Amino acid sequence: MRRFRAAVTGAITLSLALAVSACGGGSATGGGGDGSPKTLTYWASNQGANIEVDKKVLQPELDKFEKQTGIKVKLEVVPWSDLLNRILTATSSGQGPDVLNIGNTWSASLQASGALLPWDEKNFDSIGGKDRFVESALGSTGVQGQDPAAVPLYSMAYALYYNKKLFAEAGIAKPPTTWDELVAAGKKLTAKGKNGVGVEGSNLSNNIHQVFVLGKQHGADFFTPDGKPDFTSDGAVAAVKQYVDLMAQHEIVAPGNAEYAQNQSLSDFSKGKTGMVLWQTASATFKAQGMKDEDWGVAPAPVQSGKPGPGTATNSMVAGINMGVFKNTDNRDGALEFVKFMTSDAEQKILNKAYGSIPPVKSAQSDPAFGAPAVAVLRDTLATSAAALPQVPEESQFETVVGTAVKELFADAAAGRAVTEQSVREKLEKAQQQMPKK
Amino acid sequence: MTTTAVSRHDRSGPGTKRRQDRPGAKRTTRRSGRLRHISLPYLLLLPALLLELLVHLVPMLMGIVMSFKELTQFYLSNWSAAPWAGLDNFRIAVDFDAPIGEALLKSFLTTCLFTVCSVGLCWLIGTAAAVFLQEKFRGRGLLRTLFLVPYALPVYAAVITWVFMFQRDNGLVNHVLHDQLGIGDNPAFWLVGDNAFWALLTVSVWKGWPFAFLTLMAGLQNIPRDMYEAAALDGAGVWKQIRHITLPSLRPVNQVLVLVLFLWTFNDFNTPFVLFGKAAPESADLISLHIYQSSFQTWNFGTGSAMSVLLLLFLLVVTGVYLLVTSRGKKAKARA
Numbered sequence: 001m002r003r004f005r006a007a008v009t010g011a012i013t014l015s016l017a018l019a020v021s022a023c024g025g026g027s028a029t030g031g032g033g034d035g036s037p038k039t040l041t042y043w044a045s046n047q048g049a050n051i052e053v054d055k056k057v058l059q060p061e062l063d064k065f066e067k068q069t070g071i072k073v074k075l076e077v078v079p080w081s082d083l084l085n086r087i088l089t090a091t092s093s094g095q096g097p098d099v100l101n102i103g104n105t106w107s108a109s110l111q112a113s114g115a116l117l118p119w120d121e122k123n124f125d126s127i128g129g130k131d132r133f134v135e136s137a138l139g140s141t142g143v144q145g146q147d148p149a150a151v152p153l154y155s156m157a158y159a160l161y162y163n164k165k166l167f168a169e170a171g172i173a174k175p176p177t178t179w180d181e182l183v184a185a186g187k188k189l190t191a192k193g194k195n196g197v198g199v200e201g202s203n204l205s206n207n208i209h210q211v212f213v214l215g216k217q218h219g220a221d222f223f224t225p226d227g228k229p230d231f232t233s234d235g236a237v238a239a240v241k242q243y244v245d246l247m248a249q250h251e252i253v254a255p256g257n258a259e260y261a262q263n264q265s266l267s268d269f270s271k272g273k274t275g276m277v278l279w280q281t282a283s284a285t286f287k288a289q290g291m292k293d294e295d296w297g298v299a300p301a302p303v304q305s306g307k308p309g310p311g312t313a314t315n316s317m318v319a320g321i322n323m324g325v326f327k328n329t330d331n332r333d334g335a336l337e338f339v340k341f342m343t344s345d346a347e348q349k350i351l352n353k354a355y356g357s358i359p360p361v362k363s364a365q366s367d368p369a370f371g372a373p374a375v376a377v378l379r380d381t382l383a384t385s386a387a388a389l390p391q392v393p394e395e396s397q398f399e400t401v402v403g404t405a406v407k408e409l410f411a412d413a414a415a416g417r418a419v420t421e422q423s424v425r426e427k428l429e430k431a432q433q434q435m436p437k438k
Numbered sequence: 439m440t441t442t443a444v445s446r447h448d449r450s451g452p453g454t455k456r457r458q459d460r461p462g463a464k465r466t467t468r469r470s471g472r473l474r475h476i477s478l479p480y481l482l483l484l485p486a487l488l489l490e491l492l493v494h495l496v497p498m499l500m501g502i503v504m505s506f507k508e509l510t511q512f513y514l515s516n517w518s519a520a521p522w523a524g525l526d527n528f529r530i531a532v533d534f535d536a537p538i539g540e541a542l543l544k545s546f547l548t549t550c551l552f553t554v555c556s557v558g559l560c561w562l563i564g565t566a567a568a569v570f571l572q573e574k575f576r577g578r579g580l581l582r583t584l585f586l587v588p589y590a591l592p593v594y595a596a597v598i599t600w601v602f603m604f605q606r607d608n609g610l611v612n613h614v615l616h617d618q619l620g621i622g623d624n625p626a627f628w629l630v631g632d633n634a635f636w637a638l639l640t641v642s643v644w645k646g647w648p649f650a651f652l653t654l655m656a657g658l659q660n661i662p663r664d665m666y667e668a669a670a671l672d673g674a675g676v677w678k679q680i681r682h683i684t685l686p687s688l689r690p691v692n693q694v695l696v697l698v699l700f701l702w703t704f705n706d707f708n709t710p711f712v713l714f715g716k717a718a719p720e721s722a723d724l725i726s727l728h729i730y731q732s733s734f735q736t737w738n739f740g741t742g743s744a745m746s747v748l749l750l751l752f753l754l755v756v757t758g759v760y761l762l763v764t765s766r767g768k769k770a771k772a773r774a
Contacts, residue, residue, distance in 0.1 A: 085734060091514045113514035202630065204717060256607040259629045261715055393511055400735040404717040411630040411719060433537040436510050436738050
């Protein structure tokens with residue numbers, strides 16, 4: 001009997017022990033605040049050519065931070081394709097990092113989840129005040145009228161990159177400034193056996209950025225002022241059709257681009273197969289792929305007519321990365337300290353130089369490195385002619401459903417099926433109906 | 439099979455203990471001895487059972503609860519606070535006139551067609567290879583090993599290789615089909631548009647048939663050789679031997695094999711996810727990825743959970759009916 005009882009006790013103890021260790025398993029990997037004021041976990045988004053590049057850029061800075069404050073930062077660089085999912089998982093489980101990077105277009109969506117620390121005046125004051133940041137970058141940190149969900153870290157804007165040699169060979173004197181000129185230039189390039197312009201047809205976010213800007217140029221916003229989805233307005237249909245028509249009607253985009261999602265269009269450009277790409281801060285990627293700086297030029301992204309500016313002359317979205325703090329961090333002071341460090345003038349200069357982006361901190365922008373012609377185009381675009389994506393909680397869903405609609409339209413175009421106003425409208429209607437009902 | 443398992447269990451399990459305990463056992467009453475005999479194995483299973491509960495049942499129950507909740511981004515960090523939605527999520531999922539339900543139905547039908555094709559081909563190729571490798575010949579061991587490679591490779595690495603091969607402009611598939619064999623006027627797309635179904639089926643069969651092969655090869659080992667010899671003496675040819683000896687003897691193995699392949703294929707998430715990314719082309723929109731997209735891409739977690747529950751019910755019903763039919767067939771055979 002004693003043995004039996006011992007066996008019972010053993011089995012129960014063992015199973016309890018297993019159960020407890022299974023429950024606690026999350027905190028070891030999640031690292032969501034281990035209670036120590038001397039460590040922080042940081043999820044950085046992949047900004048450089050690959051994850052190793054990011055580690056090389058960031059680690060020395062983190063070491064510097066540790067030297068200054070004694071706080072050790074555990075770094076994890078998360079690839080773009082995983083980042084949103086990882087954040088969602090961390091949000092629902094409560095097991096996340098202390099500090100993290102988010103794509104600035106997700107700000108309002110993540111703000112709605114309530115997982116991120118709101119940046120009220122007091123928090124902003126602890127990192128030097130809200131006034132230090134550029135207005136357009138702050139426009140992409142959450143719903144207007146609420147405390148921002150994150151702080152701008154790197155700013156980017158879209159521009160038109162072109163291959164100087166291919167332009168010369170095709171007899172194109174200067175980079176196009178309007179869409180008509182872009183189509184004309186593209187046709188000259190295709191006549192020479194090159195691709196006119198490259199797109200990433202299967203990359204949902206990129207599709208959204210492009211059609212959002214074109215939507216602005218057609219006076220459409222994709223959301224009504226009170227935040228309801230409005231994907232089927234005439235302007236939205238015109239914008240999506242105009243973008244897909246670069247392949248479907250004008251045939252200046254190679255059909256193969258319909259399946260691109262891993263920056264293959266940039267590889268094509270670097271190899272001299274494609275004459276133009278519309279991209280945000282592509283210089284580092286070109287360099288990584290072996291293209292010399294003098295081989296490419298950069299110009300403001302095209303508009304329908306006239307010069308880029310606000311309203312219907314918008315030619316870029318406000319692109320960039322924000323930095324957020326998980327509300328449930330055990331080390332809030334350390335986290336704020338770390339955000340302060342990363343947004344300090346000195347670090348802003350170092351990091352944005354390394355990534356080819358623009359500092360969203362005004363006083364760091366004056367550094368001569370950001371006055372070079374390639375970067376100046378991006379800086380001016382950001383200051384004068386870029387618009388933030390709709391700051392509504394449903395922004396992330398919008399990226400998915402409309403991005404998918406554009407992907408399917410590109411697939412149609414690539415397969416030689418007609419892309420008409422009717423088919424564009426149908427896809428957008430379907431996308432709108434997939435949005436969650438409130 | 440069953441008898442060996444029980445007897446082995448007895449030898450090394452509680453039986454051993456009983457023999458060692460014999461002097462003590464005499465002192466205890468018969469009743470507690472029986473109790474001990476019955477409950478000890480269950481007690482030893484307890485840790486595994488509890489873990490199983492944690493790993494499988496708890497998330498499943500949570501999923502079922504979620505399917506009755508209005509779970510969007512607003513309740514993500516505290517999902518238990520989300521308001522109850524009653525059957526709304528299920529209504530949305532099965533409203534086949536509205537886009538969400540229509541897309542789900544389409545994805546379901548695509549998955550059914552895909553599963554039938556994939557399981558059928560896996561079984562056919564697996565059986566052929568197992569029968570073929572039954573005879574001894576030079577290089578048989580090498581072939582057996584080679585055939586298992588797709589099964590041994592990590593899914594991600596294997597499927598990403600297929601992604602490269604299916605690239606329209608630089609991929610191996612189009613290089614062979616279009617450039618060398620001259621099929622089609624233009625190189626075809628495999629990862630977007632209608633062909634995506636065939637690309638997915640190819641990868642799925644490539645990945646799945648070695649399992650069928652392995653299982654059937656093990657099954658073939660259990661068929662006594664003298665049955666074939668007797669049949670050959672009676673003048674039965676290879677086809678007759680396969681039809682009247684091999685296939686009937688493999689029946690129990692096949693029953694399990696087809697069920698397992700069906701469940702795996704119907705639920706497959708990894709293959710389409712690695713092949714197509716977050717948004718699969720309509721022609722290859724398998725239900726797992728579709729549910730993932732409904733939950734994680736449009737943040738409609740409640741509706742996504744409702745879809746998962748419906749899928750679970752469907753698979754339970756299919757499995758139940760299948761087991762019922764096959765066991766009835768077995769009984770009928772036993773009576774005959």
